[in-house]
Amino acid sequence: MAKRKVGVWLVGAWGGVATTVVVGLAALRKGLSDTTGLVTSLPPFAPLDLVQWDEIVIGGHEIRETTYSAEAQVLIEKSHVFNEKTLAGISSQLARFDRNIRPGTLYNVGAKIESLAGPLALKTRNETASHVVARLAKDITEFKASHKLDRVIVMNVSSTEPPPPDEVRTWNWSDVQKSLSGKSHSSLPASTLYAIAAMQSGSHFVNFTPSIGSDLPGLDEYARKQQVLHVGRDGKTGETLMKAVLAPMFAARNLKVMSWVGHNIFGNLDGKVLDDPANKANKVKSKDHLLTEILGYKPQTLVSIEYVESMGDWKTAWDHIHFQGFLGTPMVLQFTWQGCDSLLAAPLVIDLVRLTEREARRGTSGVMSHLGSFFKSPMGTDEPAFAYQFQQLMQWVERTAKEEGEE
Ligand SMILES: NC(=O)c1ccc[n+]([C@@H]2O[C@H](COP(=O)([O-])OP(=O)(O)OC[C@H]3O[C@@H](n4cnc5c(N)ncnc54)[C@H](O)[C@@H]3O)[C@@H](O)[C@H]2O)c1
Structure with a gap:
């Protein structure tokens, strides 16, 4: 079978969860880890032809300036997770992924997050909301072209931002466009600008954080218009x-x-x-x-x-x-x-990448409501109980496996 090439664009690319995702993928690729903790490695998922570890390329946006090896070292020293030997075995792979990280945006992130930013992100502070979207979308488009990727999944694992004004949650796409193109400062939070940029570049958007992201009617409208998938919010890990x-x-x-x-x-x-x-x-x-x-x-x-x-x-x-x-x-x-927070979250992020990529191949768009079991505030479903949410996922698995058999 021809190999796929799938981009995973991490927003908050050098954070704890993102670093653990990248270390985990590199370790899986080298056979240095087993698949414990990955839902998609359970037997019912086997017929789905999900994306493999060596088919994934990492890129992303960050506001701090560091490297994967440095962040992994912090996790080893402060939290006593993974070990030096694993890190040594994957360091060249991590360095290759470091080269794909670009400066993120500080638009409406609040003082606490802004205090983390390095010089490159601080330089972008005067951008308007529409400039922010254009720059972020360009970064993702270039990533896709330069690595010859079949598709890109943008995964928000950045810091939790302060909530925007309540009215934003009700905006349709024309309200969003008005806010983006208006002369005054937009109320749209950074997480939503990242979601718009993802969709503008034809990529799918997953929000692992409690930030609003794509959870407003206008973004669902835009996702359908762009024929991309989205889902969130806030990984359910502990x-x-x-x-x-x-x-x-x-x-x-x-x-x-x-x-x-x-x-x-x-x-x-x-x-x-x-x-x-x-x-x-x-x-x-x-x-x-x-x-x-x-x-x-x-x-x-x-x-x-x-x-x-x-x-x-x-x-x-x-x-x-x-x-x-x-x-x-x-x-x-x-x-x-x-x-251990990042070790609980990272396999779920990898699962969400694999499941989004598989759904993209089914050719659907809009909210992936069958992924509610992964989120604290799931989009597209009113079902809050875990057992029923997991049942919804297994029904999707059954449907998709059947289609796979028919192809
Ligand atoms: N178990 C879990 O770890 C868990 C569970 C559910 C949700 N989450 C959510 O996932 C997110 C990541 O968690 P974490 O532990 O990795 O946090 P973290 O603080 O280690 O990482 C967040 C990263 O995002 C970067 N960042 C902040 N604002 C940014 C912006 N506007 N653009 C680009 N990068 C930005 C930060 O510099 C940092 O590197 C948080 O929102 C957290 O609440 C985590």
Whole structure:
């Protein structure tokens, strides 16, 4: 079979999740890692002819100036993940990918994210929104042409930005265009400018962050017009995955959840950005809404996210669930989740690349609603419970495998 060539354009290209994706892909390619953690390596996905590790080329946008090897070294030293031997085996591959990273945009990212930026990104600060889109789209188009790629998937794994004004969430495509071409400063956040640029260049867009990205009616209109796919928001990797699994159990047993308190502590760069109340607002909302959706009533909830530097990439979530059983008897479930954030997220990002690439070959466009099990705030589906979301994915697998057999 002729080899495919697929571009993965990472927004936030040298961050913790992105670096782990790149290290993971390079390690898989060299046979230095097995596929534990990858949903798409489960047996039912085998007939789908998904993209292979050596068919993927990495590029991306960043606002800091560093390298994959340097960022991987930080993960090794601060968080004690992977090891020097793995890194040594893949360093030349990482250096090749470093060359494909271009300066991102600071448009409407807020003071906290701007404080991370290096000189190249700071130089772009005076661009208008339409200039930003044109420059970002040009970078992606050049990447596709210079590496002779069949298609490109733009994956947003950049820092969580502060939410834009509420009205933006309702904008249709003509509102978006008006805002882009107007004389005054646009309210569109960077994540949406990245999504527009992706679609303008004919690429698909996946938003692994809580930022708005393509989650407004106008962007879905544009995706269909450009015949590209999109989906998001906010990867479901740890505490919220537990909520999406456990809350349906309380509902099914008619146990009344009175309160659900979740305290999260972690110490990576994401945690540092989320320490700013403006950026944190987006994340807390994304972690909190699904209980009401699953239970059908709103228990008292509290989600706290605290930056504790010594924890590095390791996150501890402690959840206290106070619920009522028969004859009004109060009971408690407590759990502690201790996961390594980037190592939980990276395989899901690789899965989303493979599934988006496969769906692109089916020739559809718009929101990929069958990917809800990957997200805290899934687009295109009202189904918040994990088991049903996973069922939707398996139905898609079955349909697609059948088509594969018919080809
Ligand atoms: N388990 C997880 O790690 C997990 C789960 C769900 C969602 N997420 C989300 O994924 C994102 C990435 O997480 P992370 O741990 O890698 O964070 P990180 O802080 O390590 O990486 C983010 C990267 O984005 C870069 N960046 C910031 N603004 C940018 C912009 N406008 N353009 C280009 N680059 C920009 C930063 O310089 C940084 O390198 C965050 O939004 C996080 O909330 C992570």
